[in-house]
Amino acid sequence: xxxxxxxxxxxxxxxxxxxxxxxxxxxxxxxxxxxxxxxxxxxxxxxxxxxxxxxxxxxxxxxxxxxxxxxxxxxxxxxxxxxxxxxxxxxxxxxxxxxxxxxxxxxxxxxxxxxxxxxxxxxxxxxxxxxxxxxxxxxxxxxxxxxxxxxxxxxxxxxxxxxxxxxxxxxxxxxxxxxxxxxxxxxxxxxxxxxxxxxxxxxxxxxxxxxxxxxxxxxxxxxxxxxxxxxxxxxxxxxxxxxxxxxxxxxxxxxxxxxxxxxxxxxxxxxxxxxxxxxxxxxxxxxxxxxxxxxx
Numbered sequence: 001x002x003x004x005x006x007x008x009x010x011x012x013x014x015x016x017x018x019x020x021x022x023x024x025x026x027x028x029x030x031x032x033x034x035x036x037x038x039x040x041x042x043x044x045x046x047x048x049x050x051x052x053x054x055x056x057x058x059x060x061x062x063x064x065x066x067x068x069x070x071x072x073x074x075x076x077x078x079x080x081x082x083x084x085x086x087x088x089x090x091x092x093x094x095x096x097x098x099x100x101x102x103x104x105x106x107x108x109x110x111x112x113x114x115x116x117x118x119x120x121x122x123x124x125x126x127x128x129x130x131x132x133x134x135x136x137x138x139x140x141x142x143x144x145x146x147x148x149x150x151x152x153x154x155x156x157x158x159x160x161x162x163x164x165x166x167x168x169x170x171x172x173x174x175x176x177x178x179x180x181x182x183x184x185x186x187x188x189x190x191x192x193x194x195x196x197x198x199x200x201x202x203x204x205x206x207x208x209x210x211x212x213x214x215x216x217x218x219x220x221x222x223x224x225x226x227x228x229x230x231x232x233x234x235x236x237x238x239x240x241x242x243x244x245x246x247x248x249x250x251x252x253x254x255x256x257x258x259x260x261x262x263x264x265x266x267x268x269x270x271x272x273x274x275x276x277x278x279x280x281x282x283x284x285x286x287x288x289x290x291x292x293x294x295x296x
Contacts (some may be wrong), residue, residue, distance in 0.1 A: 016080055227276050
């Protein structure tokens with residue numbers, strides 16, 4: 001008879017649909033859990049769904065093995081990076097001692113050779129500071145000391161450092177007192193300003209370098225040097241990018257301006273650059289107006 005067969009088929013089909021729907025709902029929930037885990041910054045194997053069968057148990061074991069291997073590799077890499085950072089930090093501090101001693105010796109001479117040697121020694125010291133900045137740029141344990149500083153005091157330190165180069169290259173310095181206070185770290189803001197002035201002196205064979213302040217509280221350093229090609233300007237702060245002038249100089253590393261941008265971002269400052277071939281370059285370093293104060 002067809003009636004019992006049809007009745008049994010309907011019952012079986014209905015039961016199959018119910019079990020399929022339940023199984024799909026459970027499957028969908030597990031997929032949602034896994035998708036949420038993928039979006040998390042750190043995924044722990046303890047948060048994975050419990051395996052339902054032997055195959056899933058084996059996959060879970062493989063995931064645990066891979067996770068343990070990854071954590072071990074991460075710990076080993078972090079330890080090596082920490083050792084390397086400690087070594088180069090110690091190296092930079094140790095190399096400063098003979099640099100300072102050589103500087104004192106060179107100060108006793110007045111010949112052009114002594115001046116040129118002093119300039120190159122100063123460049124060595126600057127490169128050592130770049131190493132230190134490069135190592136600490138992404139470090140959470142940075143030695144930043146954020147407080148209110150007189151901007152004129154920091155700028156004058158940078159100007160005094162390059163005074164001999166201004167004299168030897170016969171460059172005019174136009175410096176207007178800024179009369180501003182900013183919230184920053186003196187050491188690392190000085191590093192940024194020194195890098196900018198160093199580039200200004202390096203690529204200016206004749207003319208002048210101007211240092212002044214624009215509103216709202218922006219330090220401007222302008223030179224009359226060879227300038228930067230328009231196609232190089234968008235990439236001038238990229239790591240390792242030297243551009244046309246850097247290739248022509250054959251001594252540029254493409255690290256100085258990259259470190260300036262990274263350190264400025266870390267300090268909460270802004271740094272921008274504009275230039276025109278043959279007419280010079282202008283750098284703007286902006287400070288947070290919420291903490292700025294103008295002296296009476």
